[in-house]
Amino acid sequence: MESEVHEQLQLHMKDLGGLDVRNNSCSNNNKKKKKSNSKKKKPKRDDDEERKYGLVSYEELPEYMKENEYILGYYRAEWPIPNALLSLFSWHNETINIWTHLLGFFVFLGLTLLHVSYYVPQVADLLGHLPWYGSSLAVENASYNMGSFFVGAKSLSELNTVADHRSTAAAAAARWPFFVFLGGSMFCLLSSSACHLLCCHSRRLNVFLARLDYVGIAVMIVASFFPPIYYIFLCDPRWRLVYLSAISAMGCATVFALLSPHLSAGRFRAYRAMLFAGMGFSGVVPAVHAAVVNWGEPRRNVTMAYEVAMAAAYAVGTAFYVSRVPERWRPGRFDLAGHSHQIFHVFVIAGALAHYGAATIFLEFRDEVSCS
Numbered sequence: 240m241e242s243e244v245h246e247q248l249q250l251h252m253k254d255l256g257g258l259d260v261r262n263n264s265c266s267n268n269n270k271k272k273k274k275s276n277s278k279k280k281k282p283k284r285d286d287d288e289e290r291k292y293g294l295v296s297y298e299e300l301p302e303y304m305k306e307n308e309y310i311l312g313y314y315r316a317e318w319p320i321p322n323a324l325l326s327l328f329s330w331h332n333e334t335i336n337i338w339t340h341l342l343g344f345f346v347f348l349g350l351t352l353l354h355v356s357y358y359v360p361q362v363a364d365l366l367g368h369l370p371w372y373g374s375s376l377a378v379e380n381a382s383y384n385m386g387s388f389f390v391g392a393k394s395l396s397e398l399n400t401v402a403d404h405r406s407t408a409a410a411a412a413a414r415w416p417f418f419v420f421l422g423g424s425m426f427c428l429l430s431s432s433a434c435h436l437l438c439c440h441s442r443r444l445n446v447f448l449a450r451l452d453y454v455g456i457a458v459m460i461v462a463s464f465f466p467p468i469y470y471i472f473l474c475d476p477r478w479r480l481v482y483l484s485a486i487s488a489m490g491c492a493t494v495f496a497l498l499s500p501h502l503s504a505g506r507f508r509a510y511r512a513m514l515f516a517g518m519g520f521s522g523v524v525p526a527v528h529a530a531v532v533n534w535g536e537p538r539r540n541v542t543m544a545y546e547v548a549m550a551a552a553y554a555v556g557t558a559f560y561v562s563r564v565p566e567r568w569r570p571g572r573f574d575l576a577g578h579s580h581q582i583f584h585v586f587v588i589a590g591a592l593a594h595y596g597a598a599t600i601f602l603e604f605r606d607e608v609s610c611s
C-alpha cells in the first residue's frame with residue numbers, strides 16, 4: 240500500500256515537472272511533451288534530451304514577443320540560454336538581424352585596433368602577425384588608388400604607413416573624441432546583436448535587452464556627435480561645451496523616456512524612432528553653425544557629403560523600420576531574409592561608416608590646423 244502511494248506521488252511529481260516545462264516552451268514542444276508523457280517509464284534525462292526547441296509561428300508566440308504581425312514564422316520562443324546562444328549558427332527569423340550587427344561590430348573593432356596600433360606599437364606588432372592586417376591595408380590603398388571613395392581608409396593607411404608623422408600627429412589633436420565614437424558604435428552594434436540573439440529566452444530578459452538596445456542606440460548617437468563637435472569647435476570651447484552637453488542631455492532624456500517597459504511594444508515603434516531621429520537631426524544646428532564658421536575650408540564639402548550620406552542612410556533605415564516594408568506587402572514571404580529590420584540594420588552600418596569617413600577627415604584637419 241505504502242509503495243503504491245509512493246509510486247502515485249512520483250507520477251504526480253513527474254506530471255508537475257511536465258507542466259512546468261510546458262509553461263516555459265512553445266506549443267510545438269507541448270506536442271512532443273505529451274508524447275513523452277505517455278512513455279512515463281523512460282528516465283527523465285532521456286525526456287530532456289528528446290525535447291527539441293523547434294521554431295514556431297507568430298500565433299504561437301507569447302504575447303510579449305508579438306512584435307511584427309507580418310513575420311509569420313521561424314520564431315524561437317522561450318528557449319533556454321544555451322539553445323538561444325547556439326541559434327547564432329542556425330536559421331530563424333533573427334539570424335540575419337544578429338549577424339548584420341555582429342559583423343558591423345567586428346568591422347568597427349578592426350578599425351579601432353588599426354587606430355590603436357598607430358599609437359601603441361605593441362598592438363601594431365601583434366596585428367602585424369595577423370594575415371588579414373596586411374591585406375586590409377592593401378584594400379585601403381586600393382580604395383585610395385580607385386579615387387578614394389573611402390577617404391577615411393585613405394587617411395588611415397597614410398597614418399599607418401608614414402611613421403615619421405607619428406609624434407607630430409599625436410601631439411596635434413586629441414584622439415579621445417574619435418575613440419568615443421568608435422566605442423559608442425561598437426557598444427550599440429554588440430548590444431543590438433545580443434538583444435536579437437537572446438530576446439527569445441524569457442519576458443524578463445526580453446524587456447531588459449530591449450532597454451539595453453535603446454541605450455545602445457542613444458549611446459551611439461551621442462558618441463557620433465563627439466568627433467565633429469570636438470574638432471570643429473576645438474578653438475571655441477564655449478560652443479563645444481554647449482553642443483556636447485545638449486546632445487548628452489538629450490541622450491539621457493531619451494533613455495529615461497524609453498525605460499518604461501510598455502514603450503518596448505510594437506505599437507510604439509514610430510514613437511521610439513521619432514525620439515532617436517530627433518536626437519540625430521538635432522545635429523543640423525551645429526552642422527549649419529560649423530559650415531558657416533568653416534566656409535573657406537576646402538575639406539568642408541567632403542565632410543558635409545559624408546554627413547549627408549550618413550543622415551540619408553539613417554533616414555532611409557528608419558523609414559524601413561517604421562513602415563515594415565516589404566513584409567507588410569507580402570506577409571510571410573520575408574520571414575527569414577529581406578524583412579524591414581534587416582534592411583534597417585544594414586543602413587545603420589552604412590550610416591556609421593559614412594560618419595567614420597567624416598570623422599577621419601575632421602581628425603586630419605585638426606592635425607594640420609591648430610587653434611594658434
Ligand SMILES: [Zn+2]
Nearest residue numbers: 336431580584
Ligand atoms: Zn535591431
